[in-house]
Amino acid sequence: MNPFFNTDAATLSPVALFLQADWVVKAVMIGLLLASIWTWAIIIAFSRRVARTRREMAKFERDFWAADDIDAFYKVHGTSELPSARVFAAGVSEWRNSTAASPIDKSGTRERLATAMGASVAAEIDHLSDRLNILATVGSVAPFVGLFGTVWGIMRSFTSIASAQNTSLAVVAPGIAEALFATAIGLFAAIPAVIAYNRFSHGVNRVEASLNRFADGFHATLSRQLDGAR
Known part of the structure; x- marks a missing residue:
C-alpha cells in the first residue's frame, strides 16, 4: 500500500495524520488546503494574465508609434481593453x-493631459493587481493559522497523555505529529503565496513603468502638436 494513503496512525502518513486529528485541527487543515488551492489558481491565472498583457501592450505600442494618424489609430484601437489603449484613450x-475651445490654454492643457493619463495608469495598475492582496494575506496569515492548529493539537495530546498517564514515545508521537502537520500545511500554503506575490509585484511594477513611458511619450507628442496650434 502507498504509505501516503495508509490510515495507520503509526505510519505518520498525511492521510492518517488527518484522520486521527481533532476536529479543530481538521478544520484548520481543510481551510489551509483550500487556501493553497485558491493560491495556486490565482498564481496560474495571474501569470498568464500578466504575460498576455505585456505581450499585447508591446504590440499595441509598436503599432501606435508606427501610425501616421492618431485619429485614425484611435478609431481602430480606442475601444481596446488593453491598459495602454485605455491610457491612450484617456489622453x-x-x-x-x-x-475644443479657442483660444487654447496650452499650459492648462498639458497639465490636464498629464493628470488624465496619470490617473488612467493608476486605475489600470489597481485593476491588474487586484488579486495580489489575496496572495499577501495567505502568505502572512497561513503560518499563524497552521500554528494555531499545532498549539491546539499539542494541548489535546498533553491532555491525552495526562489521562492515560503514559509518556512513552508510542503514545506521544502520533498526537504531536498530527499537530505539527497543521504547521506544515500552513507553510505549504504560505511559501508559494509569498514567492508569487513578490514575483507578480515585480511584474506589475514593470507594466506600470511601461505604461508611464508610453504616457510620457504620448504626452510629448501631443505637446508638440500643441505648440503648433493657435
Whole structure:
C-alpha cells in the first residue's frame, strides 16, 4: 500500500495524520488546503494574465508609434481593453476636450493631459493587481493559522497523555505529529503565496513603468502638436 494513503496512525502518513486529528485541527487543515488551492489558481491565472498583457501592450505600442494618424489609430484601437489603449484613450479624450475651445490654454492643457493619463495608469495598475492582496494575506496569515492548529493539537495530546498517564514515545508521537502537520500545511500554503506575490509585484511594477513611458511619450507628442496650434 502507498504509505501516503495508509490510515495507520503509526505510519505518520498525511492521510492518517488527518484522520486521527481533532476536529479543530481538521478544520484548520481543510481551510489551509483550500487556501493553497485558491493560491495556486490565482498564481496560474495571474501569470498568464500578466504575460498576455505585456505581450499585447508591446504590440499595441509598436503599432501606435508606427501610425501616421492618431485619429485614425484611435478609431481602430480606442475601444481596446488593453491598459495602454485605455491610457491612450484617456489622453485623446482630454486632448479633444481641452482643444475644443479657442483660444487654447496650452499650459492648462498639458497639465490636464498629464493628470488624465496619470490617473488612467493608476486605475489600470489597481485593476491588474487586484488579486495580489489575496496572495499577501495567505502568505502572512497561513503560518499563524497552521500554528494555531499545532498549539491546539499539542494541548489535546498533553491532555491525552495526562489521562492515560503514559509518556512513552508510542503514545506521544502520533498526537504531536498530527499537530505539527497543521504547521506544515500552513507553510505549504504560505511559501508559494509569498514567492508569487513578490514575483507578480515585480511584474506589475514593470507594466506600470511601461505604461508611464508610453504616457510620457504620448504626452510629448501631443505637446508638440500643441505648440503648433493657435
